[in-house]
Amino acid sequence: MIGMKISTRGRYGLRAMAYIAEKSREGVGIVSARSVAESQGISENYLEQIIAALKQGGLLNSARGAGGGYTLTKSPGEITAGAVLRAVEGSLSPAECVSGGKTNKNTKKDGCVSCDNCAAKSVLERVFDSVNETVDAITIQDLINNNL
Amino acid sequence: MIGMKISTRGRYGLRAMAYIAEKSREGVGIVSARSVAESQGISENYLEQIIAALKQGGLLNSARGAGGGYTLTKSPGEITAGAVLRAVEGSLSPAECVSGGKTNKNTKKDGCVSCDNCAAKSVLERVFDSVNETVDAITIQDLINNNL
DNA sequence: ATTAATTCCTAGTAAATTACTTGACATTAA
DNA sequence: TTAATGTCAAGTAATTTACTAGGAATTAAT
Numbered sequence: 001m002i003g004m005k006i007s008t009r010g011r012y013g014l015r016a017m018a019y020i021a022e023k024s025r026e027g028v029g030i031v032s033a034r035s036v037a038e039s040q041g042i043s044e045n046y047l048e049q050i051i052a053a054l055k056q057g058g059l060l061n062s063a064r065g066a067g068g069g070y071t072l073t074k075s076p077g078e079i080t081a082g083a084v085l086r087a088v089e090g091s092l093s094p095a096e097c098v099s100g101g102k103t104n105k106n107t108k109k110d111g112c113v114s115c116d117n118c119a120a121k122s123v124l125e126r127v128f129d130s131v132n133e134t135v136d137a138i139t140i141q142d143l144i145n146n147n148l
Numbered sequence: 149m150i151g152m153k154i155s156t157r158g159r160y161g162l163r164a165m166a167y168i169a170e171k172s173r174e175g176v177g178i179v180s181a182r183s184v185a186e187s188q189g190i191s192e193n194y195l196e197q198i199i200a201a202l203k204q205g206g207l208l209n210s211a212r213g214a215g216g217g218y219t220l221t222k223s224p225g226e227i228t229a230g231a232v233l234r235a236v237e238g239s240l241s242p243a244e245c246v247s248g249g250k251t252n253k254n255t256k257k258d259g260c261v262s263c264d265n266c267a268a269k270s271v272l273e274r275v276f277d278s279v280n281e282t283v284d285a286i287t288i289q290d291l292i293n294n295n296l
Numbered sequence: 297a298t299t300a301a302t303t304c305c306t307a308g309t310a311a312a313t314t315a316c317t318t319g320a321c322a323t324t325a326a
Numbered sequence: 327t328t329a330a331t332g333t334c335a336a337g338t339a340a341t342t343t344a345c346t347a348g349g350a351a352t353t354a355a356t
Contacts, residue, residue: 005153006275008315011268018267032331046316052333065324066330081271119166120159122296123229123286127154130282134274148270156344180302194345200304213353214301 006085013050013088014081015040017059018143021076025144032069050088057087076144082135092131154233161198161236162229163188165207166291169224173292180217198236205235224292230283240279 019039020031033051037044051070054060059079060070072079085092142148167187168179181199185192199218202208207227208218220227233240290296 006268006272007313011266011272014268014271015266034331043316045318048332048334049316055332062332063324064322064332066328067325068323068331070332118159118163119291120154120162122291122294123162123283124154124159126282126286126296127279130278131275134278135271138271138274143267143270146270148274155342182302191345193347196303196305197345203303210303211353212303212351214299215354216302216352218303 007089009050009053009088010085012040012042012047013054013084014143015042016047016051017054017072017076017079017084017140020060020070020072021140022144024072024076030063030067030069030071035069053088054084057083059083059087072140076140079140080136081138081140081143082132084140085135092128092135155237156194157198157201157236158233160188160190160195161202161232162291163190164195164199165202165220165227165232165288168208168218168220169227169288170292172220172224178211178215178217178219183217201236202232205231207231207235220288224289225287227288228284229286229288229291230280232288233283240276240283 016036019036023031023035033048034044036042036051037047040047051060055062055070059073061073062068062070082092138148164184167184171179171183181196182192184190184199185195188195199208203210203218207221209221210216210218230240286296
């Protein structure tokens, strides 16, 4: 009975990026996963997985070893919430039939038969488009400025 | 790893409404749950639950007994996809912290602490607004006309 | 009156997904 | 050498979704 959720992955991803951006603005060069987790009250190990997705998505650089951590690959104004969400959640498609194939990285189902003449499809496509437009219009800079 | 799904409830709800509207246009006065289920290849018992929500949401009238079934309460042009989705899925909120309280009827969690200064919140609010705007701009008539 | 078709209602269950936990290994600064 | 980190893979618990099962109430047709 749900619909349209953004999971903890997405929310934690946004919060992590905003926190790292904020720290950078304060002059802290590099931020450890642990400090993000502690500041946000998030499980460290779980956050690591999310951060790994952000790194793989090209949004974070990492430095290993003691004193290591993460930095943004671009300025906060150049990173959109959409990019963050897609990196950690996969496609933002509302159902398998929209924008072909799977909606995310884990799901086992793929595709529904005879979807072309399905009454729901055009609605889903429009939702997909508007969600993407919306999140792509917001940057991490917007988040730390709180100017939404 | 997901995000932004519209569940089968929402999709089946849209398809059921479109089917009933289409049948009505063809002159069929009343449509049984069974005929909807069979035409759409959907479990009848499951569909009944979805139809019950549509009825409770004021979108369908019902007639009991043999020869009974369902009709739309309003013309297809007056029923939005948004109304259908909210009736069957509850709020379209992307997370508990947006538009206060629970996101749907079943969930056990309610609310996250210290959400006000959360970087994700403004994103979620905007997504919520744009999804609602989008689905409220589509009517059942649009769906059966296929003019999207 | 009986029967068959139907809505109405509730409870249970299986499958899928989400949200973690656990723990070992690799790398680097001090 | 050690402690602080990132990297990685696997497993598990909690939650949600998607059904299934079945009976009670209602009504039209016979």
